[in-house]
Amino acid sequence: MTGYELKKALDQSTQLFWHAELSQIYPALKQLQAQGLVAGQLLPQAGKPDKIRYVITAAGREAFQRWLLEPLDEVPAVKNPVLLKLFFAGSLEKEQLLHQLRCQLALQRARLQRLEVETAASVQELSQADLAQAGMMWERLRHFGVLQVQTTIEWLEDTIRAVEEKS
Amino acid sequence: MTGYELKKALDQSTQLFWHAELSQIYPALKQLQAQGLVAGQLLPQAGKPDKIRYVITAAGREAFQRWLLEPLDEVPAVKNPVLLKLFFAGSLEKEQLLHQLRCQLALQRARLQRLEVETAASVQELSQADLAQAGMMWERLRHFGVLQVQTTIEWLEDTIRAVEEKS
DNA sequence: CAAGGCATGTAAATCGTTACATGATTTA
């Protein structure tokens, strides 16, 4: 893929748990090329900027496989500024706290909609054969995203109820 | 608090959604002091290194309040290297994929144990009065952490089952 | 005719981690 195509692919597939800006992708591709893990081919275009299409090399495939096999022996640390703010928001006025909670709830509900409709469609685009193999994890991860957002929505609803019922 | 005390407080309270190293905390405190948001008081000690205890100023309190009131109008982007690896792990051999999933499952189960036992105890330490106000969100957020880990465990179990039942 | 897509990048700044450095006291 080209850097530009990669960005789009990332936004469609992994946006729930990974993302990157073009300004990070382009230098990263050059670095991978310098390490011999990918090969770049210049594709001149008329009327548009030239493309550079990168293809993984044998060495790249090996490095990727090694990475895949590294044991998952750690739980990644989370940084969530929204939860951090809510942690301290207990000291706000009741109405202000409720406003913050409702604001986030609306966003999460909209997100669930998008996840269930749009992303399900993009998973459907995969062939049955793909779904049986690599694509299966794609669908499983999309489902995980839905579960997480549902949990978040229910938790926000409960929390709003609890705050409302306070003195 | 001193930087050192702050780090311990963070590890006990917000580790589920925020953390920081001492090497980040110490310069940050100096910066806050330079901005007049905290004041530092040197406490000489015998037999131990001197402490610097920081106290929030009036300007600091105002800035903190402004931060608390900023609308929660975005859902923070997540970066989870474990999920990223699982996304691509669909292309591994069945047994290798199962190994990765089981490895992560064991970690998450251990984590749930710790969360339910240890953290519940540290929340108990708060007085009833505190629980009614600021501490309530602490307890709610601990609960959210439990829900998220439970969801993760169930999802991993389901996924393992799905992979096992494949050709 | 403005906005967005296509396509590449660089530069500056920020954020965060790991390693290094010191040194006394306490615990296993």
Next chain:
DNA sequence: TAAATCATGTAACGATTTACATGCCTTG
């Protein structure tokens, strides 16, 4: 006697973001 706790930091590196820069084509 080794490791952990207390207590402070700095330096180097790596990761990531935001802003800047270019320029044509297509769509609303």
